[in-house]
Amino acid sequence: xxxxxxxxxxxxxxxxxxxxxxxxxxxxxxxxxxxxxxxxxxxxxxxxxxxxxxxxxxxxxxxxxxxxxxxxxxxxxx
Amino acid sequence: xxxxxxxxxxxxxxxxxxxxxxxxxxxxxxxxxxxxxxxxxxxxxxxxxxxxxxxxxxxxxxxxxxxxxxxxxxxxxxxxxxxxxxxxxxxxxxxxxxxxxxxxxxxxxxxxxxxxxxxxxxxxxxxxxxxxxxxxxxxxxxxxxxxxxxxxxxxxxxxxxxxxxxxxxxxxxxxxxxxxxxxxxxxxxxxxxxxxxxxxxxxxxxxxxxxxxxxxxxxxxxxxxxxxxxxxxxxxxxxxxxxxxxxxxxxxxxxxxxxxxxxxxxxxxxxxxxxxxxxxxxxxxxxxxxxxxxxxxxxxxxxxxxxxxxxxxxxxxxxxxxxxxxxxxxxxxxxxxxxxxxxxxxxxxxxxxxxxxxxxxxxxxxxxxxxxxxxxxxxxxxxxxxxxxxxxxxxxxxxxxxxxxxxx
Numbered sequence: 001x002x003x004x005x006x007x008x009x010x011x012x013x014x015x016x017x018x019x020x021x022x023x024x025x026x027x028x029x030x031x032x033x034x035x036x037x038x039x040x041x042x043x044x045x046x047x048x049x050x051x052x053x054x055x056x057x058x059x060x061x062x063x064x065x066x067x068x069x070x071x072x073x074x075x076x077x078x
Numbered sequence: 079x080x081x082x083x084x085x086x087x088x089x090x091x092x093x094x095x096x097x098x099x100x101x102x103x104x105x106x107x108x109x110x111x112x113x114x115x116x117x118x119x120x121x122x123x124x125x126x127x128x129x130x131x132x133x134x135x136x137x138x139x140x141x142x143x144x145x146x147x148x149x150x151x152x153x154x155x156x157x158x159x160x161x162x163x164x165x166x167x168x169x170x171x172x173x174x175x176x177x178x179x180x181x182x183x184x185x186x187x188x189x190x191x192x193x194x195x196x197x198x199x200x201x202x203x204x205x206x207x208x209x210x211x212x213x214x215x216x217x218x219x220x221x222x223x224x225x226x227x228x229x230x231x232x233x234x235x236x237x238x239x240x241x242x243x244x245x246x247x248x249x250x251x252x253x254x255x256x257x258x259x260x261x262x263x264x265x266x267x268x269x270x271x272x273x274x275x276x277x278x279x280x281x282x283x284x285x286x287x288x289x290x291x292x293x294x295x296x297x298x299x300x301x302x303x304x305x306x307x308x309x310x311x312x313x314x315x316x317x318x319x320x321x322x323x324x325x326x327x328x329x330x331x332x333x334x335x336x337x338x339x340x341x342x343x344x345x346x347x348x349x350x351x352x353x354x355x356x357x358x359x360x361x362x363x364x365x366x367x368x369x370x371x372x373x374x375x376x377x378x379x380x381x382x383x384x385x386x387x388x389x390x391x392x393x394x395x396x397x398x399x400x401x402x403x404x405x406x407x408x409x410x411x412x413x414x415x416x417x418x419x420x421x422x423x424x425x426x427x428x429x430x431x432x433x434x435x436x437x438x439x440x441x442x443x444x445x446x447x448x449x450x451x452x453x454x455x456x457x458x459x460x461x462x463x464x465x466x467x468x469x470x471x472x473x474x475x476x477x478x479x480x481x482x483x484x485x486x
Contacts, residue, residue: 043202043203
């Protein structure tokens with residue numbers, strides 16, 4: 001399973017958003033997240049992947065999020 | 079009484095007896111208890127009242143993020159009350175108020191937060207906004223788009239009686255046209271129950287019939303059953319209710335408030351009597367005109383005696399014209415939501431001309447010297463006014479008075 005797929009699965013489980021509605025280009029606000037639910041999503045991502053996402057991280061789309069997670073995880077390994 | 083006359087035009091319940099007001103009232107009239115045994119590893123047995131509640135009927139999964147059960151119940155009860163009132167969009171949003179009472183706020187969220195921290199994990203970033211005691215009111219306001227006063231009252235067991243009083247006064251004064259007054263509480267959690275058990279106010283579970291554990295005014299009473307739930311009522315001016323052809327359940331006639339200012343938990347007959355007298359005075363009623371008292375009646379050894387003494391002190395020789403019951407014997411003590419649920423039951427008693435009973439109230443305690451309705455409910459065709467009493471930890475006493483409509 002790719003990181004993107006894992007993120008989609010997490011969003012589906014936590015927020016009940018249908019996986020079919022989420023593509024790599026879907027923006028984080030597009031499926032109904034407001035500033036508070038976004039904070040909760042980032043928290044869930046951090047817990048799930050064991051990473052820490054900076055407050056000023058530049059994330060527009062789910063693709064950006066998955067890429068950042070991969071970068072943080074590989075940085076952690078090295 | 080000055081200002082506009084205030085009437086109740088909608089009721090919404092999320093209660094241990096269910097969510098349909100007519101069904102709930104019928105269950106109460108039959109003396110049926112919704113109190114059940116609650117057992118968890120490491121927790122001494124307790125009896126509680128819980129609500130069967132499917133949050134996804136009221137919220138999408140996304141909407142539920144960061145919304146504690148206490149807010150979910152408040153929104154569901156308020157939305158139900160609004161539907162019951164057949165409230166259309168004819169009210170200007172800034173003329174709509176929301177007044178909510180809650181004792182603990184988001185207890186489950188606080189519990190989860192401390193549990194996470196104790197396990198060395200991080201607390202959810204939404205812990206604060208989910209648990210804050212005014213979250214239920216805020217969620218109700220967002221749901222119904224209320225842009226007027228949106229306020230929260232946290233006065234322990236009198237929280238939602240305070241909310242109803244404030245809502246009614248705001249309508250009476252003309253500050254707003256319509257209000258939702260709601261009580262919500264959701265604290266059926268092992269840690270919270272343990273804290274209450276430590277205070278020695280909870281009923282000992284009846285080994286043969288746990289549902290009969292709470293026995294107000296009985297000689298063998300041992301305290302109350304903790305319960306969760308929410309109750310809401312729609313309050314508006316009579317003129318507006320009549321102009322839109324709304325069904326009117328009853329009118330709010332006035333309220334009386336006092337504080338014992340004596341002890342945090344020990345009730346005081348003088349303080350309660352002051353609230354009862356003020357309630358009658360503000361409503362323009364003589365004691366013999368009030369036919370029913372939905373008592374605070376927590377079934378603690380001292381509380382029930384003090385309450386009966388306060389009623390006798392105010393009613394005097396008219397005490398036999400009053401009928402008293404504690405419906406907590408059946409739905410348990412909803413704490414911050416108790417005032418609203420019991421006010422709703424009082425309003426339904428006036429509307430149905432029936433008085434619900436105190437269940438499991440035998441053998442009677444002669445020290446509780448008031449005309450207690452026990453076992454089954456009774457018809458009351460001449461019932462024209464009724465009171466709902468809420469006496470809080472902290473010493474605050476609130477008595478709400480409602481009047482029946484002349485004809486239905």
